[in-house]
Amino acid sequence: MDWGSELWDQYDTIEKHTQSGLDLVEKYVKFVKERTEIEQNYAKQLRNMTKKYLPKRGSKEEQECRFTNHQAFQDILNEMNDYAGQREVIAENMMIKICLELTKHLQELKQERKTHLSEAKKAQQSLECSFKQMENSKKRFEREWREAERAAQNAEKTDQDINATKADVEKAKQVAHMRAHTAEECKNEYASQLQKYNKEQNQFYYSQIPQIFNKLQDLDERRIRCLAEGYSMFAETEKQVMPIIGKCLEGITKAATNTDQKSDSLAVIEQHKSGFDRPGDVEFEDYSQGINRTSSDSSLSTPKGPLDLLGKNKNKLRLFGKKNKVGPPAITEDFAHLPPEQRRKKLQQKMDEIGKELQKEQDQSEALVKMKDVYEKNPQMGNPESLAPQITQTAQNMERLRGELAKYEVRLTPVVRFSASTSSRTQCVGFNGSLTDNANCEAGDPDSSQAIYAEFDEFDEDEMDVPIGQCTALYSFPGSSEGTISMQEGEVLSVVEEDKGDGWTRVRRPNGDEGYIPTSYVKITLPNISMVTFLS
Numbered sequence: 001m002d003w004g005s006e007l008w009d010q011y012d013t014i015e016k017h018t019q020s021g022l023d024l025v026e027k028y029v030k031f032v033k034e035r036t037e038i039e040q041n042y043a044k045q046l047r048n049m050t051k052k053y054l055p056k057r058g059s060k061e062e063q064e065c066r067f068t069n070h071q072a073f074q075d076i077l078n079e080m081n082d083y084a085g086q087r088e089v090i091a092e093n094m095m096i097k098i099c100l101e102l103t104k105h106l107q108e109l110k111q112e113r114k115t116h117l118s119e120a121k122k123a124q125q126s127l128e129c130s131f132k133q134m135e136n137s138k139k140r141f142e143r144e145w146r147e148a149e150r151a152a153q154n155a156e157k158t159d160q161d162i163n164a165t166k167a168d169v170e171k172a173k174q175v176a177h178m179r180a181h182t183a184e185e186c187k188n189e190y191a192s193q194l195q196k197y198n199k200e201q202n203q204f205y206y207s208q209i210p211q212i213f214n215k216l217q218d219l220d221e222r223r224i225r226c227l228a229e230g231y232s233m234f235a236e237t238e239k240q241v242m243p244i245i246g247k248c249l250e251g252i253t254k255a256a257t258n259t260d261q262k263s264d265s266l267a268v269i270e271q272h273k274s275g276f277d278r279p280g281d282v283e284f285e286d287y288s289q290g291i292n293r294t295s296s297d298s299s300l301s302t303p304k305g306p307l308d309l310l311g312k313n314k315n316k317l318r319l320f321g322k323k324n325k326v327g328p329p330a331i332t333e334d335f336a337h338l339p340p341e342q343r344r345k346k347l348q349q350k351m352d353e354i355g356k357e358l359q360k361e362q363d364q365s366e367a368l369v370k371m372k373d374v375y376e377k378n379p380q381m382g383n384p385e386s387l388a389p390q391i392t393q394t395a396q397n398m399e400r401l402r403g404e405l406a407k408y409e410v411r412l413t414p415v416v417r418f419s420a421s422t423s424s425r426t427q428c429v430g431f432n433g434s435l436t437d438n439a440n441c442e443a444g445d446p447d448s449s450q451a452i453y454a455e456f457d458e459f460d461e462d463e464m465d466v467p468i469g470q471c472t473a474l475y476s477f478p479g480s481s482e483g484t485i486s487m488q489e490g491e492v493l494s495v496v497e498e499d500k501g502d503g504w505t506r507v508r509r510p511n512g513d514e515g516y517i518p519t520s521y522v523k524i525t526l527p528n529i530s531m532v533t534f535l536s
Helices: 011-053 060-066 070-158 164-255 259-272 340-377 385-424 440-443 454-460
Strands: 311-313 316-318 469-472 492-499 504-508 516-518 522-526 530-532
Touching: 011 070, 060 070, 070 164, 070 504, 259 504, 340 385, 440 492, 516 530
Parallel strands: none
Antiparallel strands: 311 316, 469 492, 469 522, 492 504, 504 516, 522 530
16 A cells, blocks of 8 residues: 555645654754763763862872772772763764764755655646646637527528528528537537546546655655664664773772772881881989989980981970971982881882883993994994994993992992891880890890880990990981981091991090991991991
8 A cells, every 4th residue: 555546635644744754853863962962961071070080190199099999999080081981972973873864864855855746736737737728628619619509590590581681691601600610629629628638637646646645655664764773773872882881880890899908008008117116115214323314315215217207396205296387308319308118118219210221221232232243244234433422322321320329229228227127126025015126035035125225325324435446427417316426428436336236336426425327327447347338
């Protein structure tokens, strides 16, 4: 069944129906456009949100990404950014595959429908014109036939009139004959026009209109098929990105799984461990026995390196004190502003970086030497002398890097020794909670509860030890910790007590000031002994 045979007389209905179908396509295109705008705005808001919460480069939040819970949040933000990208893909594909395609097809359908309706109107106008011609010939035939009848009656009447002349009779007969002939011609013309109209009408209703209506039916079916594809594409477009969206969601789940509280706790230790010893017990000072001790002398004088672990204010120990209004310590090239453990890590990291640069320069030097050898054997490939500046520059870079590496090795030596001695002293705890060395722990010495650095106070007694040698400062030492003494590079001091394996040497100035200094910071000269400590 088709429109041409079943709806041959429903031109207006078909016209309205096809127009309604095209309006539906336009409505759907508008619907999809609004959906794409929603997707684009959603993606934009997601991107703005992730950008808002992403840490800025070099900020404190970026440094905290070493913790798994912080890194997991960064991973979630990255996955949300990728998710926003997939929403943009959905909007783009809908715009291209649905809106643009349907709009293009809609314009073609509109033009085709206009053409078909125009053809139908032309065929109808042609049939109406033929009908008018047939009606005109019919009216003319009717008029001429009546005139012929009147002329025939007039001729018969004239012929019967005794008063009419022969000429009048002949004339009346001629007029009647002429009228009859004209009426016959009109009759033939009317018959011809009627036959023509019937033929055109038959062609109009059985050929032209059915063909046009069938074309409009095919047009409407194609419209429905394209619209159905647009409906399907609406879902298919989102299905295509669902695997990627699923991976984004899996990434968020994985980020949550990768969060490890134990690992974060260890990372806090690794990042902020200072390497200092805990202070020993405060000794009882019996002033009734005539002992005079300065306020700076106490068992809190455990040497902790260039910076104090705990803030001091009039000999008060402050673990959670108020923030000092003084700005942070100046960052130095040797990282002396950091606690020993953090300083050791920074120095080691710097040495690793220099080592990588040195290895790179060595590889480049070897490559240049090989290239020079090839040029010498095959002069046509290049001039060996042209590589001399590069080889020289590479050698200078290697020498500079070796010097920097040696400098950092020297700086690392006292820090490593201090960390090692601190670690060896903190492996056991006395019965009253104070730190003791391994030897005393293993022997079960009842005096092992005494702090390892209690001897830092011994040089305050009235008895002065006899110097056993001299030392020359290789580096400056601030001596900011209690029990230590500052020194300048090149300064000569008297050695009062040798290093006992903990990395510290007791020295005295000519004015009588005594204190401990890092052994690796000085060149010690003893009778028949000359020692300079370097890191091999």
